[in-house]
Amino acid sequence: MRDALLACLDRKRDMVIDLQRELTAIPALGPDNGGPGEREKADRLKTLLAGMGFPEAREINAPDPRVPCGHRPNLAVVIPGADTSRTFWIISHLDIVPPGDPALWRSDPYALVVDGDLVYGRGVEDNQQAVVSSILLGKALLEEGVTPPINYGMLFVADEETGSKYGLDYVAAHHDGLFSKDDLFLVPDFGLPTSEMVEVAEKSMLWYKITVNGRQCHASTPEAGVNSLAAASLFVLKIPKLHERFPAKNPLFQPANSTFEPTKKEANVDNINTIPGRDVFYVDCRVLPEYSLDDVVAAIQGFGREVEAACGVTIDYAVVQQEQAAPTTPEDTPIVRKVMAGIRAVYPGAKPRPMGIGGGTVAAYLRRRGYPAVVWATLEHNAHQPNERSSIAKTIGDAKVMAHVLVGE
Incomplete structure (x- = not known):
């Protein structure tokens, strides 16, 4: 099961590029950043996922009168597992930040540029790398006909860049049974190029x-x-x-x-x-x-x-x-152990370790409600900068780590 998924993921370079191009072309800026919100990007993503054969997305829309559609969309897509009482969630966000000074960009921020292993454009790392990695794993499950041990869930949220009031905070408070205390939660929105930072605590x-x-x-x-x-x-x-x-x-x-x-x-x-x-x-x-x-x-x-x-x-x-800081995710919880084991398997030489950071992440909204969560990804660490870039190989590598967490040995 696992080897088939990993081999399938190795063939997904073109899919990474195609998805990044589609997503980068839609500037999903929230109203605090002068934009109309995430509706157009969410609709395009729903169309793409439906075309790949994914189950229908559930929408959890947070009312927001400042945007044309009147709400901020949050999408949950779940592939059923053998045990349908538990879900491994990958949580990524749809919104981006403005490009900033256009003179500092070497290309149009909303037109993807591919240069070897790197793709360039606003949002390609923050947070489309996570969006794409999670889709890659879901597509591999569907292509290989694999029923995972537990449900595989992808949650695409709004408003991460400006506070999450209409994003994960809203979803966590209004999810109506979407989450359970035995679920696994991974938020791929912070990390190092070495893949070694497994964030479990915040000041x-x-x-x-x-x-x-x-x-x-x-x-x-x-x-x-x-x-x-x-x-x-x-x-x-x-x-x-x-x-x-x-x-x-x-x-x-x-x-x-x-x-x-x-x-x-x-x-x-x-x-x-x-x-x-x-x-x-x-x-x-x-x-x-x-x-x-x-x-x-x-x-x-x-x-x-x-x-x-x-x-x-x-x-x-x-x-x-x-x-005030959310409770720390204990180092011996299954999600921490599984993520670190996956990193060691996929990124040879990496020495992952649980760490804390001085700033906040959206994982706090989960931790405060008793859901242990890990924040981890393998990033170029250039979010919000001009000429934002993301590695194709690391996008696939992170999807492989997710596969290890989901199916294990």
Whole structure:
């Protein structure tokens, strides 16, 4: 069974190119990125899958009045297995990001270019490589007449690039029995060219805006004002003390500790001879999952009270983004073990290992609902860049890893 599928996948180079060309030609931009959504791309994909003999797609449409059709389409396609109570899900997304400056592209972003093993175009890696890999495996099952041990499910979601409110978050909340606790979930939307990163954990993320209010005056009479820049500078110097409050380390992550970094600084006054009365800066916090972001906020505000007392300023706070980490997928779960075994079998010399990352992925929407999920793919790591590219060989290789997960030995 497995060998027949792998041999079939080896013959799918032309199919990779054809699918990538079809998908790249449709700019599935969400309304937050100035586009009409994913409807046209979803319809084209449904037509392509029907022509290949796949079962009919189930639509889970998230209402969104900002797009012409009034919703954001999410498609689920399932090939039944011998055990129909469980499903191996490959979850990929249909939306893309804008191309950016066209002068930085060597070709039309929406017209596929093939150069040896690489294809170029907006979306070819993020996330059409995953879309195509999942279709390749499904097509191989149909061509070879293989009934997998469990169901094989492909889920194509909307809105990954702008928050997933209308995508996987919506599907996970409104799936009506689509998922079960015994299912296997793979999200091929992050990874390294070496294939070795098997993402099972994420840090919590906090973007915090801090506004220091003093009193503006002429720089020659500082006693008439309260220098907000001096107070903000004192506050910035206190931020590294968060490492002492939250000192834990976790070897899944690199770096292994939580990070707390002052980043953006807004302009205050335009001229040199004015003491500013208002300063605004931001802090980016990536926090290990065992800590509560509410505790981090409380610690920062504690520093702020010290600055207020020392400098005579008042300080306001605003959360720009706050995302408490989802539970970690345990390393001994079947999906982690199966993915790592598949990587070793398909990519000789690769040494896959469970890892955590500092940012969020859509897998969090599954993990929060008790579904262990893995984020993994073998990517060129150039998403969102001009001249985005994807490897044909790695698209096929990733489909082979998926085959190992599905059918095993």
